[in-house]
Amino acid sequence: MIEATALTKAYGDTTAVNELTFTARSGRVTGFLGPNGAGKSTTMRLVVGLDTPDAGTVLVDGVPYRELEDPLRTVGTMLDAAWRHPGRGGRDHLRWLAATNGIPDKRVDEVLALVGLTSVGKTRAGRYSLGMLQRLGIAAALLGDPRVLLFDEPVNGLDPEGMAWIRQLLHSLAAEGRTVFVSSHLLPEMAQTAQDLVVIGRGRLIYQGTMDEFVARTSRHGVRVRTPHADELRTALTGQVEFTEEDGAFVVSGVDSDRIGQLAFDAGATLHELSPIAGSLEQSYLDLTREAVEFGAAPEVAR
Numbered sequence: 001m002i003e004a005t006a007l008t009k010a011y012g013d014t015t016a017v018n019e020l021t022f023t024a025r026s027g028r029v030t031g032f033l034g035p036n037g038a039g040k041s042t043t044m045r046l047v048v049g050l051d052t053p054d055a056g057t058v059l060v061d062g063v064p065y066r067e068l069e070d071p072l073r074t075v076g077t078m079l080d081a082a083w084r085h086p087g088r089g090g091r092d093h094l095r096w097l098a099a100t101n102g103i104p105d106k107r108v109d110e111v112l113a114l115v116g117l118t119s120v121g122k123t124r125a126g127r128y129s130l131g132m133l134q135r136l137g138i139a140a141a142l143l144g145d146p147r148v149l150l151f152d153e154p155v156n157g158l159d160p161e162g163m164a165w166i167r168q169l170l171h172s173l174a175a176e177g178r179t180v181f182v183s184s185h186l187l188p189e190m191a192q193t194a195q196d197l198v199v200i201g202r203g204r205l206i207y208q209g210t211m212d213e214f215v216a217r218t219s220r221h222g223v224r225v226r227t228p229h230a231d232e233l234r235t236a237l238t239g240q241v242e243f244t245e246e247d248g249a250f251v252v253s254g255v256d257s258d259r260i261g262q263l264a265f266d267a268g269a270t271l272h273e274l275s276p277i278a279g280s281l282e283q284s285y286l287d288l289t290r291e292a293v294e295f296g297a298a299p300e301v302a303r
């Protein structure tokens with residue numbers, strides 16, 4: 001479990017993380033979402049003690065990272081997937097990591113197999129594709145068989161097959177009872193991967209809860225209605241439900257099609273169309289974070 005409480009970190013005039021409080025539970029994939037510059041990477045660095053907060057605390061399984069007795073066996077991280085060691089083979093890199101952390105050599109072959117790199121273990125990492133580097137980074141994170149895993153943008157630059165692979169891996173790691181905390185700025189990808197969600201903007205918490213709640217809360221369920229009896233329907237809807245009129249159709253929000261069908265029937269309006277509009281999750285997310293993006297963009301322009 002990761003528990004951040006009022007976590008705050010500023011770099012000069014920029015408050016990268018601002019009184020951020022959230023929990024990532026064990027046995028769940030928690031998506032950590034926010035627009036560029038929202039403070040995701042900074043938060044992750046704070047979790048693993050690579051940076052020191054100005055205020056607030058963050059605990060990993062109840063303990064600050066720097067006080068963990070055996071950090072690599074408690075927390076696995078992939079914070080910079082593009083890291084590479086051109087001269088060394090993937091397997092040798094992992095062996096070096098294992099040796100410096102008292103992890104037996106046989107674990108190296110286990111994790112190589114787990115990420116599907118066995119056949120290229122001897123190939124120099126400098127020749128790895130981005131997808132292979134991601135897999136190597138994940139292998140390194142898994143070396144110590146940790147209970148908590150942090151991945152910063154692990155699907156960045158991956159092809160659909162690579163994305164599907166990572167998604168499945170994250171699910172199985174969580175199913176084993178681990179805490180899986182994964183950042184992204186892509187909501188559609190997260191919607192398929194994460195069970196829980198922490199959304200931030202400008203370093204502040206915007207949403208924390210389950211993905212299902214987020215979808216239910218943010219996707220606007222509208223219904224598109226067409227009728228030759230527009231006046232009757234307008235009268236029936238006015239004061240009852242929220243609606244707009246677009247291209248000769250009514251778009252009603254906040255109620256389901258059963259209720260609208262009944263209102264129309266009672267008003268004597270024949271319906272030529274009564275179709276639910278699936279709310280766009282991506283649009284809702286953009287709406288939610290727009291203010292954060294606009295505010296955040298201003299200093300960039302001023303520079």
Ligand SMILES: Nc1ncnc2c1ncn2[C@@H]1O[C@H](COP(=O)(O)OP(=O)(O)OP(=O)(O)O)[C@@H](O)[C@H]1O
Nearest residue numbers: 011014016034035036037038039040041042043185
């Ligand atoms: N070491 C640093 N020195 C100065 N400013 C920094 C530093 N690290 C981060 N920042 C600033 O803090 C803010 C948050 O950055 P951060 O990298 O944590 O965001 P992010 O959500 O990970 O963004 P992205 O999705 O673009 O990676 C940004 O305004 C960034 O410029």
